[in-house]
Each structure stands twice: as C-alpha cells, then as structure tokens.
Amino acid sequence: MVAGDPVGQVQAPAIFNRVFQKFDVDAVLVPVQIAPDRFVDFATTVLEAGNIDGLWLTIPHKPKLMPLLDKLDRASQMAGSVNAVRRHADGTLEGGMFDGNGLVRALRHFGIEPKGLRVLLLGTGGAGAAIATALLEAEVAELALHDLGDRAHRLAQRLNHQSVTLHGADPAGFDLVINATPLGLSTDDPLPVDVSRIDADAKVFDILMKHTPTPLLRACAKRNIQAHSGFEMLVQQVPDYLRFFGMHEIADQIKDELSDIRDHLLIA
Missing domain, CATH: 3.40.50.10860 (Leucine Dehydrogenase, chain A, domain 1)
Structure with a gap:
C-alpha cells in the first residue's frame, strides 16, 4: 500500500x-x-x-x-x-x-546531462535532499539550495560538499531549476520561482505529478522554456522499487524498456 x-x-x-x-x-x-x-x-x-x-x-x-x-x-x-x-x-x-536517482535518470531521458550544470534546487525536504545527493554524485558544477527556515542550511551541512551553496529563489544564471516544493499541488498556489528571471536556454523540472500542468509548467510554456513534470521521475524509479522488494528478474526485464509504463501513466 x-x-x-x-x-x-x-x-x-x-x-x-x-x-x-x-x-x-x-x-x-x-x-x-x-x-x-x-x-x-x-x-x-x-x-x-x-x-x-x-x-x-x-x-x-x-x-x-x-x-x-x-x-x-x-x-x-x-x-x-x-x-x-x-x-x-x-x-x-x-x-x-529512490527520488534522487529517478530524477537524474529522468533528466538524461530528456537529453539533459547534469554533469557540469549550475542547478538551483527549490525545496530541501525528503525528496529535495535525495535529489541533492544524486545531483552531486552526477557531478553538477554548482548545487544552490533554497528553502524556508533553516532547512537548506541543515542539508548543506549534511552534504558537506564544495559544490553546494545557499541561495535565494532568484533563478537567473542557472542552467537547471528544480522545484521540489509542494507549491503547485493546489491550483491557487503561488509560483515557487519568478519565471521571468529564468534564463531563456535554462531547463526546468517540477517533480510534482499532475495530469494537468502545474502553474510553474504553464508559466514556462508561455516563455517557451523547456520544462518537465515529475512523471518521468517516477517511471525511472520503477526498477528500483521492484529490486527493493525482491523482484530482480522483473526489474531487469523492464529497465531498458519503460515505454509501456510511461504510456500507461500518462493516459491513466
């Protein structure tokens, strides 16, 4: 369950x-x-x-x-x-x-190689912290953390990595902006970031999974900024979950061909 x-x-x-x-x-x-x-x-x-x-x-x-x-x-x-x-x-x-590895594999599925990128991560809760860990393993050039209160600071201390910085919510100058906050689950939520400040060639990933685009995705579309929802992140985690629960053979069979799962999820 x-x-x-x-x-x-x-x-x-x-x-x-x-x-x-x-x-x-x-x-x-x-x-x-x-x-x-x-x-x-x-x-x-x-x-x-x-x-x-x-x-x-x-x-x-x-x-x-x-x-x-x-x-x-x-x-x-x-x-x-x-x-x-x-x-x-x-x-x-x-x-x-599995959130972190799922996101990194999702980025690569979309042709976005994290290595060497300057990344702004909005939200450092459980999913955000896992994503931060995976991005550092993928060798991003900079991982800027932003969150309310002292959560970003506490995560930076745990990560203890030279590429980690603390940052405001201003996305200007970053190659990749990731929303790992819950902002967007409700239609009246404010945007987690000022989309007008995102560089024209930057990429955006919103980890929320909704069949209607989140306000962030809609705002990015108006500026023709490449932006993706969290569905692919979940698709890429499926083999990890299966292995975790001992279904190794099934995980091996589907790990290189996830199109059936992807198609079913997007039309469900």
Whole structure:
C-alpha cells in the first residue's frame, strides 16, 4: 500500500499494478489515506501483517518511520526520509529512497546531462535532499539550495560538499531549476520561482505529478522554456522499487524498456 495524506495525486498504483498483472505477480498496490498523527501506529501494525511485505510512503509520511528502521541506504540517510519500507523474514525493517536517482535518470531521458550544470534546487525536504545527493554524485558544477527556515542550511551541512551553496529563489544564471516544493499541488498556489528571471536556454523540472500542468509548467510554456513534470521521475524509479522488494528478474526485464509504463501513466 501507498500511505499518504492526501493520496489523490498518487500515481504508483497505476504503474505497479500494471506491472504485477503483466508479469503474473500475486500482489496489489493500493493508496491509503492516513493522518500524520495516526501514521506511525498504523504503519507499525500494518508491518506486522504476514501478507504485507512493506509500504510505499508519500507526503507527509516519508520521514515518519526513520527511527524504526534497521537498515538505510545512503540516500535515505542524507534525506532523513524514505520512499519505501520493506520487512525482511527476520523482522528487520529496511528503508529505501529512490527520488534522487529517478530524477537524474529522468533528466538524461530528456537529453539533459547534469554533469557540469549550475542547478538551483527549490525545496530541501525528503525528496529535495535525495535529489541533492544524486545531483552531486552526477557531478553538477554548482548545487544552490533554497528553502524556508533553516532547512537548506541543515542539508548543506549534511552534504558537506564544495559544490553546494545557499541561495535565494532568484533563478537567473542557472542552467537547471528544480522545484521540489509542494507549491503547485493546489491550483491557487503561488509560483515557487519568478519565471521571468529564468534564463531563456535554462531547463526546468517540477517533480510534482499532475495530469494537468502545474502553474510553474504553464508559466514556462508561455516563455517557451523547456520544462518537465515529475512523471518521468517516477517511471525511472520503477526498477528500483521492484529490486527493493525482491523482484530482480522483473526489474531487469523492464529497465531498458519503460515505454509501456510511461504510456500507461500518462493516459491513466
């Protein structure tokens, strides 16, 4: 199950249930809306069930189970949150974070090579932190962080990398602008950045997944700025999720041919 609050924007069931059906996997993925103050008790109980191997997590639950996890990958440690939790046969819980690698692969799918780029990352929560980690591994020239409060500063300290800077929301001078904030989930949200300040040849990636363009994507379209939604980021994560839950053969079969998943997601 995918646990979140809200869950109306959740796209994972459409993807993974199609994969399960195609490869005759006896599994189903369903969205479950659970309030933040009830989530930890809910998840603890659910993970004791014999026929539930784990949980997918989305906003705002990605950081909630960190104290309960026995094993974490580096991206999860840096992000302070996870996309998924798996219960092993011995009862131990493992967390995985795939947002960062998914975004980097999505950029490359669109012909955008991160290496050497100056990047402005708006939002340094769980997804933003994972994205920051992956971008540094992809050797961006500069990673400028922006967020409210001291979150960007705290992430910069954790990353401890010479390419990381703290920056305002002004996108001028950057090759790539990434929105990892929730601004755009609601139609009346303000823009996360002043689009008029984005360089004409810059690229924009909004990690939100909505079948109608976000205000940021619409504003970029008016200026003919190349901009992409978060759908491809999720598509590129599918093999990672499958491997995380032990479905290695299926992951290997689909990793180089994701067009069926992509087409199904975009028309779902």
